[in-house]
Amino acid sequence: MRLLLPAALVLLVLAVPVSSPAQRAQTEITAGITSTAYLKTDVLVRPSDVLSGGQTAAGAADVIDRVLANDLVFSGLCRVGDGIMPAPAGQDSFRFDWTIEGTVEGPLRDAAQTGEEVPLTVDFNLLTYPGRQLVMNKRYRPHADQYRTTAHHFANEVLAMITGEPGICLTRIVFSRGTGDRRDLYVVDYDGEGLLRVTANRTLNLCPDWSPDNTQIAFTSYRGGQQGLFSLDTASGQVRQIIAQEGLNLGADWRPDGKELLISLSRSGNPEIYRIDPVGNIIKRLTVSSAIEISPNWAPGGRELVFTSDRTGTPQLYIVDDSGVGGRRLTFEGQYNDSAVWSPNGDRIAYATREHDVTGIVLVKPTGEDRRVITGDHWRNCEDPSWAPDGRHLVFASDRTGVFKLYVYDVVDESFRQLTFGDDPDITPAWSH
Amino acid sequence: MFAGAKKKSMFLTLALVLGIVLIAFTGCSKKPAAETEPVMPEVTQPSETIPRPVEPEPVDPNANAIDYPGLDPSEYGVRDVFFAFDEYDLDDKALAVLSENARVLKEANVLVLISGHCDERGTVEYNLALGEKRAKAVRDHLVNLGVPSGKLLVTSYGENKPFVQGHSESAWAQNRRAHFERP
Structure with missing residues (x-):
C-alpha cells in the first residue's frame, strides 16, 4: 500500500507535552439532531491494518481509530461509518465522500529485548470515495503515551482539508473542581479524556482563562489568604501573582493579542472594570x-x-469600547444576566440568564437580536459559557444531575455532550485557543 | 631672560594661589558662627520626612478593652446578619443586630473578619461581588456606629462556603449572610 504513495511523504514526529496517565472519562452524546445530517460530510473510517508489532500495535490501533472517529463526529462536521454498520436509525443512509485508511507498524527492534520504549509507525491516508484518489498522507511516530494525540493531530488535518478551518481536536478545557472553600483547577482534553489537576493549594481557585497562546492560565485564587489574580505557566506548572489589590481581583479575560487583560477590581470600594497588563500594572479604569x-x-x-x-x-449586560465610552445596554429581557462571552468570530454573545428561578444559557447577536435560550428547564441551572475556537461549540456548567458538571453544546446541531463526570462540582470552565 | 621671567611668574602664581587658599581657610573658620544655623535644618529634615510603610491601623490598647484570645466572634456575642435575595441593603433586623455587635466590638480588643456569603442561585462571579457588597455594607455601618475601622477586615466567598446545604428557601436564607470570624 505505502509503495503507491507519492514522494511527498510527510513525516511528523510528535513532540507534544503529554499529560499524566490519562484518567478515563466516558463521553456520550446526550442528544442528536438528524435534520442537519445532509450538511455533514460522510467519512468511511475502516479499522487500521496492523502490519507488525503484535498486541502493542493492535492496542494502539484501537485507541487511534476510536479517537479519530470521535474527533470527526464531535466536530459536528462529519458522520463516520465503518462500512458495515448502517447510519443511526432515523438518519439518512451514509453517502461517503471520503475514506480514511491507516496502518500501524510495530518497532523494528523488539522493545522488550532492548529495554527501551520505541515508537510505533502510524500511517494515515485520506482518499476520495469511491474513487480512491489520494488527498493526503501523514506519518507519525508516537510513543505509548501519544496515541490519542496522534489521532487528534490527524483529525485536525482532515477537518482542515474538508472545511478549510482548523479543527479543535487538540484543545483543552480548564475548570474549577471541588466543594466549599477548596476548589482546584483541572484541565481536560476537549473530548473528556486526559484529566489533569493543575493546582493544589487548599484554597479556592476559580474563573480561569487561557492566554491566547495557551502558555498561561490566569485565575482568581485565595492562595495568598486574600483574593488575588494569579497566572499558571502551562509548561512548567509555576504560579505567579499578577495582581492582588484589596478586595476583588476577579474574572480576568485575556485580550486576543495577549498584551492585556480585563479584570474586575474593588480597590476603589466597589467592583469596577480595569485594563491591566500581564504583570499587573493598571493601564486604564473603564467604569x-x-x-x-x-x-x-x-x-x-x-x-x-x-x-x-x-x-x-x-x-x-453592557458593551463599551476599550476606553470605557460609548456604552450601550445589550440585555433588556430577564432580571439577572451575567457571564457574557463573545464568540471567536464575533457574531454571537453567549451568557447566563435567570428566569423562573433557573439559570439558563442564552445566545444573542451583539446587536441584541435573535435571542434564544439554548437550555430548557430540564437543564436546571446552567452557568459560565465559554466558546471553543471554532465558534461552533461552547462549554458550560450545569447541575442537571444534581451536581454541577460540564457540558459541550453544538450551536449548529443544537446537541449536547457531557464532558466531565464524577461527584465533585465542576464550575467556571474556559476553553483553550 | 625668558627663563627668568617664567620662573618669576610661576612664583607669583604660587604665592597668589597660597594667598587664596589662606583667605579661604580663614574665611571658613570665621563664617560658621554666622551661617551654620540655617544650614543645619536642611540636612536633618529629609531624614525625618522619609515615608514610613503604611501598616494596618493598630488596635488601640485601650485600658478597658476586653481580650477574647482564640475565640470566634460568635462566642463573645457578635452575631451574623442576613440578607434578601440579590440584596445588600441592611434591613431593620440586621440594623438591630449590628447595634449590639458595635457595642461589643467597641469594648473588645479584637480584629474580626467580615465575610460576605450568597445562596447558590446566580452566577459565581456576581455572587462574589454581591458577597463583598454585603460585607462592606456591614463594615461601613459598624464604622458609622463608632467601631474603629482598623478592627474590621472584609472578604467575600460568594456562594462557595454555604453554611447550610440544600436547595430550599430556608437553606438559601441561611446562606445569604455577612459572617463574623477570626481572621
Whole structure:
C-alpha cells in the first residue's frame, strides 16, 4: 500500500507535552439532531491494518481509530461509518465522500529485548470515495503515551482539508473542581479524556482563562489568604501573582493579542472594570459607578468589551469600547444576566440568564437580536459559557444531575455532550485557543 | 631672560594661589558662627520626612478593652446578619443586630473578619461581588456606629462556603449572610 504513495511523504514526529496517565472519562452524546445530517460530510473510517508489532500495535490501533472517529463526529462536521454498520436509525443512509485508511507498524527492534520504549509507525491516508484518489498522507511516530494525540493531530488535518478551518481536536478545557472553600483547577482534553489537576493549594481557585497562546492560565485564587489574580505557566506548572489589590481581583479575560487583560477590581470600594497588563500594572479604569461591575469579556478584535453591571438595580449586560465610552445596554429581557462571552468570530454573545428561578444559557447577536435560550428547564441551572475556537461549540456548567458538571453544546446541531463526570462540582470552565 | 621671567611668574602664581587658599581657610573658620544655623535644618529634615510603610491601623490598647484570645466572634456575642435575595441593603433586623455587635466590638480588643456569603442561585462571579457588597455594607455601618475601622477586615466567598446545604428557601436564607470570624 505505502509503495503507491507519492514522494511527498510527510513525516511528523510528535513532540507534544503529554499529560499524566490519562484518567478515563466516558463521553456520550446526550442528544442528536438528524435534520442537519445532509450538511455533514460522510467519512468511511475502516479499522487500521496492523502490519507488525503484535498486541502493542493492535492496542494502539484501537485507541487511534476510536479517537479519530470521535474527533470527526464531535466536530459536528462529519458522520463516520465503518462500512458495515448502517447510519443511526432515523438518519439518512451514509453517502461517503471520503475514506480514511491507516496502518500501524510495530518497532523494528523488539522493545522488550532492548529495554527501551520505541515508537510505533502510524500511517494515515485520506482518499476520495469511491474513487480512491489520494488527498493526503501523514506519518507519525508516537510513543505509548501519544496515541490519542496522534489521532487528534490527524483529525485536525482532515477537518482542515474538508472545511478549510482548523479543527479543535487538540484543545483543552480548564475548570474549577471541588466543594466549599477548596476548589482546584483541572484541565481536560476537549473530548473528556486526559484529566489533569493543575493546582493544589487548599484554597479556592476559580474563573480561569487561557492566554491566547495557551502558555498561561490566569485565575482568581485565595492562595495568598486574600483574593488575588494569579497566572499558571502551562509548561512548567509555576504560579505567579499578577495582581492582588484589596478586595476583588476577579474574572480576568485575556485580550486576543495577549498584551492585556480585563479584570474586575474593588480597590476603589466597589467592583469596577480595569485594563491591566500581564504583570499587573493598571493601564486604564473603564467604569465609574457605585454599582457592581464584573465579568468583562473582549470582543474578538479587542476594541470593544461586554460586561455585567447592576447599575439599574439588576445585573444586565453592557458593551463599551476599550476606553470605557460609548456604552450601550445589550440585555433588556430577564432580571439577572451575567457571564457574557463573545464568540471567536464575533457574531454571537453567549451568557447566563435567570428566569423562573433557573439559570439558563442564552445566545444573542451583539446587536441584541435573535435571542434564544439554548437550555430548557430540564437543564436546571446552567452557568459560565465559554466558546471553543471554532465558534461552533461552547462549554458550560450545569447541575442537571444534581451536581454541577460540564457540558459541550453544538450551536449548529443544537446537541449536547457531557464532558466531565464524577461527584465533585465542576464550575467556571474556559476553553483553550 | 625668558627663563627668568617664567620662573618669576610661576612664583607669583604660587604665592597668589597660597594667598587664596589662606583667605579661604580663614574665611571658613570665621563664617560658621554666622551661617551654620540655617544650614543645619536642611540636612536633618529629609531624614525625618522619609515615608514610613503604611501598616494596618493598630488596635488601640485601650485600658478597658476586653481580650477574647482564640475565640470566634460568635462566642463573645457578635452575631451574623442576613440578607434578601440579590440584596445588600441592611434591613431593620440586621440594623438591630449590628447595634449590639458595635457595642461589643467597641469594648473588645479584637480584629474580626467580615465575610460576605450568597445562596447558590446566580452566577459565581456576581455572587462574589454581591458577597463583598454585603460585607462592606456591614463594615461601613459598624464604622458609622463608632467601631474603629482598623478592627474590621472584609472578604467575600460568594456562594462557595454555604453554611447550610440544600436547595430550599430556608437553606438559601441561611446562606445569604455577612459572617463574623477570626481572621
